[in-house]
Every structure is written in C-alpha cells, then in structure tokens.
Amino acid sequence: MSIRIGIYGYGNLGRGVECAVKHNEDLELVGVFTRRDPASLKIMTPGVKVMSASEAKDHAGEIDVLIICGGSATDLPVQTPELAKYFNVIDSFDTHAKIPTHFKNVDAAAKSGGKLALISAGWDPGMFSLNRVIAESILPGGKTYTFWGKGVSQGHSDAVRRIEGVIDARQYTVPVEKALEQVRSGKMPELSTREKHTRECFVVAAEGADKARIEREIKTMPNYFDEYDTTVHFISAEEMKRDHSALPHGGFVIHSSRTGLEDENSHVIEYSLKLDSNPQFTASVIAAYARAVHRLAAAGKTGCITVLDVAPALLSPLPYEELIAHSL
Amino acid sequence: MSIRIGIYGYGNLGRGVECAVKHNEDLELVGVFTRRDPASLKIMTPGVKVMSASEAKDHAGEIDVLIICGGSATDLPVQTPELAKYFNVIDSFDTHAKIPTHFKNVDAAAKSGGKLALISAGWDPGMFSLNRVIAESILPGGKTYTFWGKGVSQGHSDAVRRIEGVIDARQYTVPVEKALEQVRSGKMPELSTREKHTRECFVVAAEGADKARIEREIKTMPNYFDEYDTTVHFISAEEMKRDHSALPHGGFVIHSSRTGLEDENSHVIEYSLKLDSNPQFTASVIAAYARAVHRLAAAGKTGCITVLDVAPALLSPLPYEELIAHSL
Numbered sequence: 001m002s003i004r005i006g007i008y009g010y011g012n013l014g015r016g017v018e019c020a021v022k023h024n025e026d027l028e029l030v031g032v033f034t035r036r037d038p039a040s041l042k043i044m045t046p047g048v049k050v051m052s053a054s055e056a057k058d059h060a061g062e063i064d065v066l067i068i069c070g071g072s073a074t075d076l077p078v079q080t081p082e083l084a085k086y087f088n089v090i091d092s093f094d095t096h097a098k099i100p101t102h103f104k105n106v107d108a109a110a111k112s113g114g115k116l117a118l119i120s121a122g123w124d125p126g127m128f129s130l131n132r133v134i135a136e137s138i139l140p141g142g143k144t145y146t147f148w149g150k151g152v153s154q155g156h157s158d159a160v161r162r163i164e165g166v167i168d169a170r171q172y173t174v175p176v177e178k179a180l181e182q183v184r185s186g187k188m189p190e191l192s193t194r195e196k197h198t199r200e201c202f203v204v205a206a207e208g209a210d211k212a213r214i215e216r217e218i219k220t221m222p223n224y225f226d227e228y229d230t231t232v233h234f235i236s237a238e239e240m241k242r243d244h245s246a247l248p249h250g251g252f253v254i255h256s257s258r259t260g261l262e263d264e265n266s267h268v269i270e271y272s273l274k275l276d277s278n279p280q281f282t283a284s285v286i287a288a289y290a291r292a293v294h295r296l297a298a299a300g301k302t303g304c305i306t307v308l309d310v311a312p313a314l315l316s317p318l319p320y321e322e323l324i325a326h327s328l
Numbered sequence: 329m330s331i332r333i334g335i336y337g338y339g340n341l342g343r344g345v346e347c348a349v350k351h352n353e354d355l356e357l358v359g360v361f362t363r364r365d366p367a368s369l370k371i372m373t374p375g376v377k378v379m380s381a382s383e384a385k386d387h388a389g390e391i392d393v394l395i396i397c398g399g400s401a402t403d404l405p406v407q408t409p410e411l412a413k414y415f416n417v418i419d420s421f422d423t424h425a426k427i428p429t430h431f432k433n434v435d436a437a438a439k440s441g442g443k444l445a446l447i448s449a450g451w452d453p454g455m456f457s458l459n460r461v462i463a464e465s466i467l468p469g470g471k472t473y474t475f476w477g478k479g480v481s482q483g484h485s486d487a488v489r490r491i492e493g494v495i496d497a498r499q500y501t502v503p504v505e506k507a508l509e510q511v512r513s514g515k516m517p518e519l520s521t522r523e524k525h526t527r528e529c530f531v532v533a534a535e536g537a538d539k540a541r542i543e544r545e546i547k548t549m550p551n552y553f554d555e556y557d558t559t560v561h562f563i564s565a566e567e568m569k570r571d572h573s574a575l576p577h578g579g580f581v582i583h584s585s586r587t588g589l590e591d592e593n594s595h596v597i598e599y600s601l602k603l604d605s606n607p608q609f610t611a612s613v614i615a616a617y618a619r620a621v622h623r624l625a626a627a628g629k630t631g632c633i634t635v636l637d638v639a640p641a642l643l644s645p646l647p648y649e650e651l652i653a654h655s656l
Contacts, residue, residue, distance in 0.1 A: 284595075
C-alpha cells in the first residue's frame with residue numbers, strides 16, 4: 001500500500017514535492033492544501049484534491065505524512081507546531097540559529113498529538129548536516145568546511161531587489177576555487193569569510209537609475225555583502241529572463257583530520273552537490289525522509305526528530321535483504 | 329564512563345583501532361587478544377593487557393565492544409559468529425558477494441547470546457555503502473558509480489607477488505580522470521571496467537628473472553588484470569621501501585539523476601575519500617560505529633546490523649542538543 005502524502009503550501013517547493021512523489025512508486029499524493037482560493041489553483045497531478053489550508057486538520061485521517069512547504073521566516077515557526085498535533089509532518093526549516101527553538105516547539109506539539117515530526121530536511125540543513133556529523137565522528141579533532149554554490153541565494157537576491165532603482169536581481173554565491181584546493185589538500189587552513197566565497201549580482205535597473213549608487217549600495221550592504229568581494233553586472237530584463245530563470249545551487253562539505261600514533265596520516269572526506277534546481281532537490285530529499293517518517297511513526301515513534309535520527313536503510317524503498325546484497 | 333573496547337587480532341587494522349581509540353576520549357582500550365604468544369606482542373598503549381585469543385570469552389564481562397580485526401577470507405567468517413555469542417562485536421568483513429551469508433550467520437549467533445553485532449564497517453563496504461543507499465533513495469532512477477583509488481590494493485599486490493620471479497610488488501588502482509569527468513557532468517555514461525580504472529604495478533624482480541614474462545603474466549592474469557589497462561614498472565627493493573611503504577587509498581561514489589515533471593533538471597551527488605592510510609581510516613570508522621553499537625546494545629538491540637541501520641547522531645560523542653545547535 002502506498003504512503004499517502006499531503007502537501008501544505010504550493011510554491012516552488014510544493015511543486016517540487018509533487019514531482020518527487022511521481023518519482024517514488026511507493027508514495028502517493030492525496031491532497032494539496034493552499035491558503036489561496038483552492039478553485040484558483042491548478043496542480044500537475046490529475047485527480048488530486050486541492051483544499052483550503054484552513055480545513056487541513058479535517059483531513060488528518062486521509063494523510064500518512066504531511067509535507068509543509070512554507071517559508072522559514074514566518075510560516076514554518078507557526079505551521080509546523082500547529083500541524084504536528086494532527087499529522088506526521090516534515091518541514092525544511094532552514095534558519096540554522098533558530099533550529100533548537102523550533103525543535104522544542106515542534107517536539108511538544110507532536111508529542112501532544114502522538115505524532116512524529118521531522119524538521120529541517122533538505123540539503124543544508126539536511127544532507128550537509130548529516131555529512132558534517134558523520135565526518136566529525138569518524139575523524140575527530142579535524143576541521144570541517146562548508147562551501148555553498150555556485151548557486152542562487154534567494155535571500156541575497158531579495159536584498160538587492162529592495163534597493164531603490166532595482167527592478168530585478170539575481171545573486172549567485174560562488175565558492176573560491178583556491179580556498180577549495182587548500183582545504184582539499186588536507187592542510188586545514190584558517191579561512192576568512194572573504195576568502196571562502198565571492199558574490200556575483202545580475203541587476204536590471206530602472207531607466208535613468210544611478211547605477212554607480214546601486215552598485216555601491218550592494219557592495220556595502222551590512223551582513224549580506226560587506227564582508228565579501230562582490231561583482232555587479234547590469235543586464236536587461238530580457239537577459240535576466242533568458243539567462244537567470246533557473247535556481248541552480250550546490251556546495252561542498254569537506255572535513256579533514258589526522259590519524260596515527262603521532263598524527264602522521266592525513267585524510268580528506270568530501271561531499272558535494274551540483275544541483276540544477278534547488279527546490280526540486282530539496283523536495284526529493286524530503287520525499288525520501290517522508291518514507292522514513294512513515295515507517296518510524298508506524299513503529300510508534302513520536303515527537304520531533306531530524307535527519308540525524310534516521311538510519312539510512314529507512315530512506316530506501318528497497319527491502320533490507322536487497323540493500324545488503326547489492327548496495328552494501 | 330568510558331566505553332570499554334577490546335581488539336581481537338593485532339595486525340595493521342588492530343594497530344589502527346588502537347590509534348583510533350586514543351583519538352576518542354569516550355573510548356578506552358582494555359585488552360588486546362592475539363593468536364600469537366601474548367608475551368611476544370608489544371602494543372602501543374601502556375598498561376593494557378595482551379591476552380591469548382583462545383581465552384577471549386573468559387573476559388566477556390570486561391569489554392563493552394570487541395573489535396574483530398581479522399581478514400575477510402578465512403578469519404572473519406569463523407571469528408565473528410563465534411565471538412558474537414559472547415560480545416557485542418564489530419568487524420570489517422569486505423567480501424561483498426558473501427555479505428548476506430555472513431550477515432545470517434552473525435545474526436543467529438548474536439541473537440543466541442543476546443548480543444549486538446555490526447558487520448562490514450569501514451569505507452567500502454561502509455561509508456561508500458551508506459552514500460550509495462542515501463543517494464539512490466533521495467534521487468531515485470538515476471545511476472550510481474563507484475571508483476576506487478588512487479590506492480594500494482592488497483589483493484592485487486598479493487596476486488602479483490605469487491608470480492614466479494617476483495620478490496615484492498605493489499599494485500595501485502587508479503580511477504580514469506576522463507571517466508570521472510563524464511560521470512560528474514551528469515550525463516550518466518555507460519562505462520566498461522577498462523574505462524573506469526587502470527592498474528599500475530611496481531615490481532621487485534629476482535636477479536636474472538625474465539621481466540618480459542613477468543609483465544605478460546601480470547597483464548593477462550584473469551579476474552585481476554585482464555580486463556584492465558595495466559602498467560608495470562620494475563624497481564629495486566630500496567625504491568620499493570622508500571616510495572611504496574604507505575597504504576594510501578580512497579575513491580568516489582557519484583550518483584546522478586533527474587527531477588521535474590519532464591525530468592528537465594539534472595543533479596549530481598559526489599562523495600569522495602582521500603586517505604593516507606587505508607587501515608587507519610577503516611579503524612577510525614570502526615571506532616565511531618563501536619560507540620553506536622554500545623548505545624544500541626544498551627537500548628536492548630540484539631542480532632546483526634550494518635552501517636545502514638545506524639542513525640548519524642549515534643556516531644557522535646556530542647550531546648544531541650549540541651548537534652542540532654551547531655552541526656545541523
């Protein structure tokens with residue numbers, strides 16, 4: 001019998017989850033909840049009900065795992081604890097600094113309803129977290145580096161769009177190749193923020209706007225750009241549409257440490273992702289963890305968990321015997 | 329309180345485990361078992377008992393996890409099931425084709441003694457297995473490629489040493505850069521054995537030996553070399569000692585697949601290892617899994633498991649709160 005999946009929130013990530021469900025034979029999409037008028041929403045899967053977000057909990061019995069596809073800033077801190085009372089849920093909460101608080105809130109809610117919730121699935125947090133924890137556990141005492149990109153940062157793109165005279169903007173985070181090479185050598189360098197990443201902005205300016213001022217405002221923007229070497233390119237709206245419509249991303253987690261009686265040997269572990277579509281990859285990770293959540297919930301587990309609590313075999317649709325015969 | 333570790337078998341891997349225990353504050357080495365005369369064995373850790381392998385089970389109460397460091401060909405198929413009756417154990421059984429049988433034997437033995445056994449820890453099987461299973465689960469329907477090297481293959485080195493006129497030999501397995509690039513591009517190429525790896529041999533020949541014959545025998549050796557492009561270098565015993573004493577290894581697991589309603593987006597996941605010392609890295613992996621075995625056994629789990637059954641958080645010495653605050 002298929003695992004019945006619900007999607008709560010139908011933006012880029014929600015559509016990605018819809019596609020990911022189609023790629024997993026044991027998952028079945030049974031409903032999409034939206035805050036918009038359900039009649040106005042056209043989804044890709046024929047025969048699946050689109051319902052109002054406000055009536056979600058009336059459908060608790062029809063859904064095995066509800067995937068909450070809201071944003072981390074304001075949606076998920078409210079939605080995940082609320083929905084975890086009624087559903088087994090997964091979200092992709094990615095505000096790293098606020099994960100402990102979110103975990104606590106979701107844990108209490110899920111336990112009160114006897115449900116299981118997995119938060120912060122995706123690639124960072126998510127696959128990158130898992131790789132940081134495993135690498136640091138098997139090679140203690142070393143250094144771990146996380147690089148992001150090359151890829152579009154939505155937060156930085158939004159920040160540039162808020163500047164006066166900017167019509168549209170796309171910001172790429174780019175890891176510095178020289179820094180990557182130093183890290184891969186096992187030398188465990190100390191790297192400043194500026195040495196690890198550069199930022200590249202593509203901007204459509206309003207007619208007559210002061211481009212020099214826009215460029216200056218970008219490059220000196222606190223938190224977002226002032227600690228980085230930033231390049232700004234002014235392009236036309238047509239070029240933006242033609243060359244920068246996709247949402248690629250990716251990155252690297254590299255850990256190195258030394259072993260031996262006198263630390264005589266060096267080892268480097270590297271995990272990297274090269275993604276054409278950030279939301280579709282995140283959605284694919286979530287789909288696999290939905291399978292695990294269903295299995296763990298069926299085994300009686302409740303409360304909040306993360307990717308760090310999930311054994312790899314639980315992610316796979318294949319029988320364990322097949323995994324140890326062919327993949328181990 | 330520390331986790332009390334025993335080592336059974338004191339070769340390269342056993343010495344590696346001894347070093348790995350020193351790198352983990354919560355692990356403590358309490359005994360080494362050897363088939364040699366215990367009085368003849370000098371180990372690196374002061375104050376630790378060296379005992380005869382034959383009396384191991386008399387010390388069952390003193391050891392939380394016994395790490396079995398024998399070879400996969402003849403040692404582990406006998407030792408692991410026998411010892412799993414009395415101890416929580418870990419081995420690094422790496423004969424892929426025989427894992428299901430080994431699993432079954434160890435599972436029955438461990439269950440009969442109420443103990444927990446983890447088999448096939450290391451990097452392949454081990455970290456590579458985990459990466460294959462996770463990548464195939466989150467991006468179904470794609471292709472997974474495993475490349476090994478550059479590194480010393482002990483099995484191939486031994487095979488060359490058995491040729492008449494060969495005094496010593498070292499065989500390096502080398503991944504083909506062009507194949508790696510094709511795989512990384514996300515094009516999912518079909519690659520033959522010959523296209524993925526080359527083999528490079530360094531050979532010390534006996535005085536007066538027929539080098540042309542030795543080279544021919546190597547290159548045409550069934551299973552080991554005949555399907556590969558192999559290079560043979562004849563060197564002196566001094567050069568062998570100076571340049572080829574280490575046991576470096578490593579490799580790559582690369583998975584790619586497509587997502588989207590019409591499979592319009594490509595994604596590449598890559599995991600790689602660059603290891604100065606194959607046995608020390610394997611030992612480091614085993615040390616982290618020993619921690620997990622101790623925790624799972626304490627929670628009542630018995631029988632045989634593999635790395636696929638272990639949640640990442642169980643590998644770490646850090647409290648869960650710290651992991652979600654800093655590593656997630």
